[in-house]
Amino acid sequence: MSQHNIQVTVNGRLHTATVEGRLTLSDFLRVEAGYTGVHIGCEHGVCGACTVIVDGQAVRSCLMLAVQADGSSITTVEGLTAPDGTLHPVQQALRDEHALQCGFCTPGVVMTLAALTSGASKPAARTLLDALSGHVCRCTGYQGIRRAAIKLAGEPGAKK
Template sequence: MPEITLHVNGLEHRLDVPDRMLLTDALRQRLGLTGTHVGCEHGVCGACTILLDDQPVRACLTLAVQADGHRIRTVESVAPSEEELHPVQQAMRDCHGLQCGFCTPGIVMSLLALHEQEEPPGPEEIDETLSGHLCRCTGYRNITEAAHRALGCAGHAGPADAAGHEHEGAGR
């Protein structure tokens, strides 16, 4: 059984894992990071999205051994503190971009990657990113509003600030 080192949310973990263990299972079962959800387990729904070296990746399509030595961020690392949400999370909350919340961690991680990129994303890039996530509850409109608000996309559903101010028509 290979020993691997995972750098997860700023902490280093040494783990013995079976060759074929999925990264989702390593995160959820070995490290207790159950915020990374598992839906389809074949790369379609996006619920398992994490950041691997700052790039969004389907953890259900990644073996734990492939992440050896790499830097991983999961949804548990996103909020700056227990009292404060990240702007992406705040926008999801303000725009009612979730209902059951199953799809939400994956969406937050994909939007976080866009939020951190040097070049601000345009509306098409945001929509393209969201097209990689399935949601069974919301009908997507509020998720889209939240994403455009958080990423400061002018000319779309809401104000360009990502500070979580109320905005009209946000899924009420």
């Protein structure tokens, strides 16, 4: 199997590694770099649990090879909370709306919403709710997750 040298910045920290060409970004982040907030569920792009932000875009890290991320800047859920423990607005909204149960789906949901709400203008609730349709919560806690998304949107009065 071919080996490749890669360099990625994860949550502001530079990582250099030699990886097999077949290694997924999710396995690299979780197993090799220790970012265990990257949850791995289906491993084929369906559940959304492995979502991270790569160069500003929400990405399913099980569908990307580590070697494809060479040179990229990656944010995992560990990178969202401020050093003093202050939660990211998305994390706070989910907490306020009691939008997590076992928490397995939560990092992926958080990263998708964080990517979409990071710009200067807030997206429409519909945009956030559509994005959530790509996340599976096996605890079926969808109502709380949807309420949190609506709270984060530019139209707080949108239908829940």
